Amino acid sequence: MRYEGKAKKVYATDDEQRYVVEYKDDATAYNALKRGTIQGKGVVNNAVSSVLFEMLAEHGVPTHFLERISDREQLVRAVEIIPIEVIVRNRAAGSFAKRYGVDEGLELDPIVIEWCYKSDELGDPPLNDATAVALGLATPDELEDLFELASTVNDTLLPYFEERGLELVDFKLEFGRTADGDIVLADEISPDTCRLWDLASGERLDKDRFRRDLGSVEEAYQEVYRRVVEGAEPRPIAGADA
């Protein structure tokens, strides 16, 4: 194994340009202070992420995704991850709402694209362009690419989720550099990395159900799977209040 993260394992293959990513059911929150398992999460996130990466590629976003090869595994291009978490926020929620003392759900105009330094040890602190460059995390040209790609991802995902009865509140992206020096979207896009609110009820259909002990965690992941992977009509999740 090449790397084990909090929610995924990454394996080398015979081809040094290809990795296999395995999606686990393990869940962590608040920089791993909270740990648990969400039954079936790995299967959901592998499938959802595969669908979204394919869709984004059709919209001109280069990604590391090559092929879903099993329930929990996908084949991806080998990349070196840029240590910047790119967070796109359409509404205030989570750490943003807390950090700036605003209500969750506040619409952000303009939308906010935020860099955080990917460091568990430091708690993923936010940083600006000059800091990212001065710390050697990325070049100014790369930051411009990240910004443009993140904007395109948001512009593409917003209507896509809306058609499936989901409001995309915010999400986290990671990018990688290929051996050729290209920047491609990496990591995953799933209910682990997006805040998705049911358009009809406002119910949270994402990892906040786990973070905040809201119950019906598995059901929320399954409902996103139904809508995104199976193209099923939205329905409320069992046993959950908004």
Next chain:
Amino acid sequence: MRYEGKAKKVYATDDEQRYVVEYKDDATAYNALKRGTIQGKGVVNNAVSSVLFEMLAEHGVPTHFLERISDREQLVRAVEIIPIEVIVRNRAAGSFAKRYGVDEGLELDPIVIEWCYKSDELGDPPLNDATAVALGLATPDELEDLFELASTVNDTLLPYFEERGLELVDFKLEFGRTADGDIVLADEISPDTCRLWDLASGERLDKDRFRRDLGSVEEAYQEVYRRVVEGAEPRPIAGADA
């Protein structure tokens, strides 16, 4: 009195376009968790800030400063403070070094100009341009003005302090809007708001001596007064190690 801050009081005058600022000896650090008194600080900061504001005005930076009217008081233009602390960093130090896990003194290339949301309650969190606009703290044009003005202040202060045997490591600026809607430099520039390291010895000649209990606090402020206000030759401060 119009307002009492941690280190200054602001009084209205008969002219609604003019305030009087009184500099206190009170010192606080770490968002007022640490409190104390630095004898003579108000006199030093009033004089140093007056000299620097006059010098910056000659270099084309509009400021709120009008006149030093006593040892502890200056007359300034009435402004509405923009709730963004503008931090200019030539080297990593203090909260920046801690936040990003780098050594104090690390040279920053490019230099970093950082916005923090001026809020004691929230602990002055850093924010980026889009967040500042979305939260209604400033317009994009104002942020551009702040950036340009902060750059000019740094370009002007760096050689000015160097000629006086001081390295300008970082500093915090605040800006205000006048009744006419002009943006001017406000608050103060002093050893309370700048990190100043003695070029010869590396000794800290600023509020870090108070924050970190390094001793010779008053002596450090007096030495900055000697160099900046009196134009005296640098000398080491008594009883201090670097």
